Amino acid sequence: MRGTVVSWLLAAPLALVLAVFLVVPLVVLVAVSFYDYDSFRLIPDFVFTNYIEVFGSPVTWRTYAKTFWFAGITWAITLMLGFWIAYYLAFVVEGTGRRTLLFLLCTIPFWTSNLIRMIAWVPFLGRNGLLNQALLGAGVIDQPLEFLLFSDFAVVLAFVHLYTLFMVVPIFNTMMRIDRQLIEAAVDAGADFWRVLRHVIIPLCKPGIAIGSIFVIVLVMGDFVTVRLMSGGQSASVGLMISNQISLLQYPAAAANAVVLLAVVLLMVAAILRAIDIRKEL
């Protein structure tokens, strides 16, 4: 009994912070999504107009489609890239020292603010940017490519740039825990590279893949800055739609949208967790 009290006391600060800054805000968010409002104030009420507007507007559906599209493409690319980078670090690089060194090399860019790392693409992709200059110089194109910056291409590129490491780290972790004797056994039994990959490595990496996927998908689904900066305001995402409503002070509408986004994200996470059991990773 004394043990429980001590545990409670030790856990209390965490519980308190989460209660005040997570649970209460979520409750308020849900409550406000049923409020009425005019241009000056929120009117406490219980109306469904905000939700009716969310689901009734074709803009919502288009924006969700676009956001899923961003999430899907970013997920596919970061998974492919992240898996092979993790594979390289775990199975090709030899020696703990070298492995740590190369791993650190990948994490150092993350000490720079995400915003700066987005802006950093401007001198690269712009009309007079490095890439266009190089391509023009090499004679590959005779007109600067316009789609490089302020486009969906730029948005996906920035997402991949920012979030691939979130895929690499958990996959690398699970790979490092694979017993090397299992792979040797598979090779001795005659399995070639692809069979080892398919029947030994990938199944054992699934928890890492799931954790990385949750990170990437949630980050993209809720994003409201990358899409705005990299598309130059020409593309949309759910997060951006919510942040626009906030800047117009339409809080109940924004709250209703946020509650829908919350439900969608939770469903996606639940789907991933249903497909892959990550409990032993936690």
Next chain:
Amino acid sequence: MPGRFGRGLLTTLFGAFVLFLYGPTLTIMVLSFQGPDGGLTFPMNGVSLHWFGRLFEQQAVGDFGASVTRSLILAALVTAATVVISLSAGMAFRRRFTGSALLFYLTISSLILPSILVGLGIGLSFNQAELEPSWWGSALGAQLTWTLPFGLLIMLAVFNRFDHAWEEAARDLGATSWQSFAHVVLPIVAPSVIGIALFGFTLSFDEFARTLLTAGTDNTLPLEILGMTTTVTTPVLYALGSMSTLLSFLVIGLALLGLLRYRARA
């Protein structure tokens, strides 16, 4: 295992990935030394510190000095709170207690909820309670919902591998629970605690998604940068980027140096 060709291919991929990670940031670092007449892209029009000087002029950009100070203070507060709260919760989670599963899942949700949702929720709560949002109040709390899950997960990983025999030995020798914590547990987990501090600092110093709707009227550094991205079209933006990167590196470098020294002594 991949053959020689496969290994070569993966090495090339890794090299390209590193280049992809570093290239853009290095480019803007170079470009922040543009001459006074230089633009946002190459070629370099001379080399100067002009744009760094402009940073400190009040009218050129918002208030750079004040926002840096705010961000550093906020990051220090967040770091301290994250370390203490995660360490304490980590100790609690070594035993199962009523509500431990609920608290654990709540912490994980805090990590995976979209930031804009958390920010909006906190902003609305303060609004409804008629409290003034501020960077040292509501934004501090908003950032903790982001740093604490990382802190707790690191602590859980550490205590998973912790050998309880050390503590038992301390108790057998007559140590009180506080003594065994201060003289046995803490020194062993100290490197991870410094790791949590580093994590907390970087996450807070760069955070904007949860801070944007909760910081009130005064901007932190990332919010200042965010505002500048739409209004500033000179290399002063790059100079700001280089400065903020330099600051992060400085703090992390000093902390790592401290860690190495600590290890050498231990």
